[in-house]
Amino acid sequence: MSLLTIAPNYVTYGIQNIKIDDEIGYIKCSLKTDKHICKMSVLSRFFNKIFFGIPYFANSYFFSNWFFILMYTLSLLYTICFKKSSYLDRLNVGTLKKQKNQKKNQKKKQKNKIIAYTYAYA
Numbered sequence: 650m651s652l653l654t655i656a657p658n659y660v661t662y663g664i665q666n667i668k669i670d671d672e673i674g675y676i677k678c679s680l681k682t683d684k685h686i687c688k689m690s691v692l693s694r695f696f697n698k699i700f701f702g703i704p705y706f707a708n709s710y711f712f713s714n715w716f717f718i719l720m721y722t723l724s725l726l727y728t729i730c731f732k733k734s735s736y737l738d739r740l741n742v743g744t745l746k747k748q749k750n751q752k753k754n755q756k757k758k759q760k761n762k763i764i765a766y767t768y769a770y771a
Contacts, residue, residue, distance in 0.1 A: 661693040 678687035
């Protein structure tokens with residue numbers, strides 16, 4: 650369905666060419682040419698019947714595209730303006746060394762407790 654919005658001439662008429670005069674040569678069929686000369690593709694006829702026959706689908710398709718573009722733009726702006734800093738970015742080398750030393754001290758304390766426990770009950 651997005652092809653209808655991106656390339657309406659190609660989706661509607663495909664690669665059809667019409668010959669007008671010998672001097673001009675071939676001209677590609679487009680939305681501006683006579684509709685009786687160029688034949689619409691099956692896909693284009695199908696979507697035109699749905700969109701023009703039942704306007705609810707055409708309106709919902711149109712507004713859903715704009716809603717998607719709006720939400721994409723807002724989320725892009727949000728990520729650019731409010732960049733989340735990771736936990737590692739907030740830490741500096743000093744705090745990392747402190748945390749490492751604290752973990753070593755905790756392991757030593759646990760080891761000493763285990764040793765003391767084994768001596769007490771041995």
